[in-house]
Amino acid sequence: MTLRDLKFLNPFQFPSLSFRFRVPNALVASQTAMFFVALCATFSMTGLAWAETGVTAKTILIGQSVSLTGPLASIGTDFSEGFKTYIDEVNRGGGVFGRQLRVVLMDDGYVAQRSLFNTEKMITEDGVFALAGNLGTGNVMAVLPLIADKRVPLFAPFTGADSLHRTPNRYLFTVMASYGNEIEKMVQHLTTTGITSIAVAYQNNPFGKEGLSGVQAAMKDRQLVPVALAPIETDARDAASAAQVIARVRPQAVIVATAGKATIEFVREFKKTGTSAQLLTWSVADTNLLVKQLGKEVDGMIVTQTMPSPFSVKLAVSREYRQLMKSADKDKHVGYASMTGFVSAKALVQALRLAGPDLNREKFISAVESAKAIDLGGFILRFAPEQHHGSSYVESTMIRSGGSQYVY
Incomplete structure (x- = not known):
C-alpha cells in the first residue's frame, strides 16, 4: 500500500487501522507530512471532520x-x-x-x-x-x-x-x-412606605425556602423580623391552614414566596379570611394564571418582574x-x-x-x-x-x- 492509496482511505471504515511509517530519509518524511495534510483536508471536504457533540453542518x-x-x-x-x-x-x-x-x-x-x-x-x-x-x-x-x-x-x-x-x-x-434582588425590591418598597409588619408564606421546598431566607435577610438589614411564617406544600393541600396562620396576626403585608398552584390556593384562601393586607409575590408566580383563576380578587397585588413588560x-x-x-x-x-x-x-x-x-x-x-x-x-x-x-x-x-x- 502506497501513500497514494492511503490518501483515500476512510479511517471510520477501518477503526483498527493504524499508520506506522519508517522514515529513512528527509524526502520520505516530507512526503509523510504532506500525506497527513491531504488526509485531513479530505476528511474535512467529505464531512468527516471531528465536530462538537450536538453540532453538524446544518x-x-x-x-x-x-x-x-x-x-x-x-x-x-x-x-x-x-x-x-x-x-x-x-x-x-x-x-x-x-x-x-x-x-x-x-x-x-x-x-x-x-x-x-x-x-x-x-x-x-x-x-x-x-x-x-x-x-x-x-x-x-x-x-x-x-x-x-x-x-x-x-x-x-x-x-x-x-x-x-x-x-x-x-x-x-x-x-x-436573583430572587434576592426581587425580595429586596419588595421589602424596600414596603418599608419606604412605612409598612413594617410583614408576614411570609413560602413554598415548602428549596425554591420557597430560598425566598424565605431572602425576606429574612432583607428585613434583618432593617432591624425587622417577619411577624408570621407559613410553609405551603407544592400541591397546596395546606393552603387554607397557612392562610389562617397568617391572618391571625393581621399583618400589614404578606410576601408570598410560592409559584403555580401554591400561589393560587394561598391567595384564594387568604382572601376568604377578610384580612386587609398588601399581598406581594415574585416573577415566577405566574400572573396570567392568578388573573385567570382569581379575577378581581388579585386586584392591587404587587408582583416583581425580572423581564421587560410584555405589554x-x-x-x-x-x-x-x-x-x-x-x-x-x-x-x-x-x-x-x-x-x-x-x-x-x-x-x-x-x-x-x-x-x-x-x-x-x-x-x-x-x-x-x-x-x-x-x-x-x-x-x-x-x-x-x-x-x-x-x-x-x-x-x-x-x-x-x-x-x-x-x-x-
Whole structure:
C-alpha cells in the first residue's frame, strides 16, 4: 500500500487501522507530512471532520426540561412557547451561521428526579450541544453536578435562586435577576412606605425556602423580623391552614414566596379570611394564571418582574416579542413567563453568534464570558469570566381589574 492509496482511505471504515511509517530519509518524511495534510483536508471536504457533540453542518441541538404538566404546568408551557417562538423566527431567517436550531423538549412535571433523568438522557443519548431554560430551583440544583461532569453548558435556566448566584459554576449562565434582588425590591418598597409588619408564606421546598431566607435577610438589614411564617406544600393541600396562620396576626403585608398552584390556593384562601393586607409575590408566580383563576380578587397585588413588560412598546425587545407572538397566533400565552422564554432564546442565539461558525462548547463559554454587554433590544445582559449572571433588573407591577398590569 502506497501513500497514494492511503490518501483515500476512510479511517471510520477501518477503526483498527493504524499508520506506522519508517522514515529513512528527509524526502520520505516530507512526503509523510504532506500525506497527513491531504488526509485531513479530505476528511474535512467529505464531512468527516471531528465536530462538537450536538453540532453538524446544518443543525445545533439544544435540550430543555420544563414543567408541561404538574403544579407549574402553566408557567412551563408559556415559557416554552415564548422560547420556541423566537427559535422558529431565527430558523426562518436561516438559523445561526446556516445551522438550524433544534430543541429537544421534555416534560419533568416539576419533579427534580425527572429533570435529572431528562437532562442525562438529552446529554448522553440525544447528544445535545447545550441545555437551555430548565425550570425550577430544585430541578436545576439536581443537574448541576451532571453538567459539570459532562462539561455541557446550561444557559438561561428559569430560576432566580440565590444559591446559584453564590456558587461559581463554569457551565451555568443566567439571564434573570436573583430572587434576592426581587425580595429586596419588595421589602424596600414596603418599608419606604412605612409598612413594617410583614408576614411570609413560602413554598415548602428549596425554591420557597430560598425566598424565605431572602425576606429574612432583607428585613434583618432593617432591624425587622417577619411577624408570621407559613410553609405551603407544592400541591397546596395546606393552603387554607397557612392562610389562617397568617391572618391571625393581621399583618400589614404578606410576601408570598410560592409559584403555580401554591400561589393560587394561598391567595384564594387568604382572601376568604377578610384580612386587609398588601399581598406581594415574585416573577415566577405566574400572573396570567392568578388573573385567570382569581379575577378581581388579585386586584392591587404587587408582583416583581425580572423581564421587560410584555405589554409595553417602550423597548424594542417587547415590540419584537408582541409582533412574533401575534404572528405565531400565541396571544393566549402572552405574559411574563413567555417573555422570559423569548428573552432566554434571544440571548442564547446571540451567544451562539458570538461563538462564531466554528462552534464548540468551550468557544461558546468563552464568547459569553468575554461579551461584556449583550443588547437584546433595550434589555442588556452583562457577563464576565467571574460573572455568569447577566442581569439584576427588577421592576414592580401591580395587577388591576381587567387583568392588565402597570409599572410604577
